[in-house]
Amino acid sequence: MSVQRLGYFGIEASDVDAWRSYATTRLGAMEASASAGTARFRLDSRAWRFQVAPGTSDDIAFAGYEVDTENELLAIKQRLKDFGVKVTTESAELAAERGVLGLISCTDPTDTRVEIYYGGTELFEKPFASPTGVSGFRTEDQGMGHYVLAVPDVGEALDFYIQGLGFHLSDIIDWQVNPEVAARVYFLHCNGRHHTLALASLPGGKKLHHFMLETISLDDVGLAYDRCVEDEAVVMTLGRHTNDHMVSFYGGTPSGFAVEFGWGARVVQPGWSVVRYDSISTWGHKFVARP
Structure with missing residues (x-):
């Protein structure tokens, strides 16, 4: 049992507004709804794929890896524990904020936060539309x-x-x-x-x-x-x-x-x-x- 794909990605940035402009006008990502002060961006039918939140590091904040089912999430949790990694089962509130059904987390050897989840939010009824006309991203x-x-x-x-x-x-x-x-x-x-x-x-x-x-x-x-x-x-x-x-x-x-x-x-x-x-x-x- 392994993680199956990179589902989302978080960045801590000193200038969130600059990222809003960069992500939309240079990369062609679509801005999504987010909490105050934080910007989120879509690349496809998922509710969001990467977010930029205020902070001083200007570096990676977390990486979110997806599995397909709750049973697979539990299997990854056990695999990490067997490897000696401390795993946290995150609250329903944080899972809802991420827009997922189940969420666990740990840190890698560089102290980078790693999240594993299942049940990401789809917005099929609101098609992705790139502000620069990007025909689509491979996801x-x-x-x-x-x-x-x-x-x-x-x-x-x-x-x-x-x-x-x-x-x-x-x-x-x-x-x-x-x-x-x-x-x-x-x-x-x-x-x-x-x-x-x-x-x-x-x-x-x-x-x-x-x-x-x-x-x-x-x-x-x-x-x-x-x-x-x-x-x-x-x-x-x-x-x-x-x-x-x-x-x-x-x-x-x-x-x-x-x-x-x-x-x-x-x-x-x-x-x-x-x-x-x-x-x-x-x-x-x-x-x-x-x-």
Whole structure:
């Protein structure tokens, strides 16, 4: 028994209004209803996929992983307890605030809050409509996307996510970030998405390196790239990754980490073999120098 997909994601930000503008006008997400001071955003028929709440860290606040049934939630709870993780069964009030039927939580070795739930809220009667005309985001059985965590102890983090939450290793990239910095990045999947989570010891001072949204059209990526070029918000140029084959670019966010905006990733199939790569991209993904 494992978690089945990344269902939602939380960010703590010093400027929520800047995120409202960024998420809608650059990423094409649809703003959803939320409590006072907090912004939530839709990517599909779910009531929300990521939220931005006031705070000083400008970093990840929590990640919410979905399972399909209450019995599977109980199985994950027991799996975590067997692995030695303290698990909290959250209150009905917090479950209602998240819009789910059942909710448990724990913390990973980086002290990042992890929530597991079942029964997310659908808004099928209120279709997703992107304010920038994004044709759609790839979610459904693959979840809302992926994210990359900078961790001080990769081995400890891998144990938690593989042994505790049931992730599987997809592959490894030895990334030469720049002439002075090299990192081994571990990519993990829990469904057909090539990776829902990646772990590495990375510089930068934040736990969250980036999170990724995948569109259903290459044109959506090109149009978003043009918007970010106009605003001088591109961090890494268009490129294609070696391992998941995604065509994407990276944009800077109001909180200082990046968002990857991509299309065309391949799917993990039965019989998948773990391999390693010497390069993160086959072409592109060049860092953009700032004046």
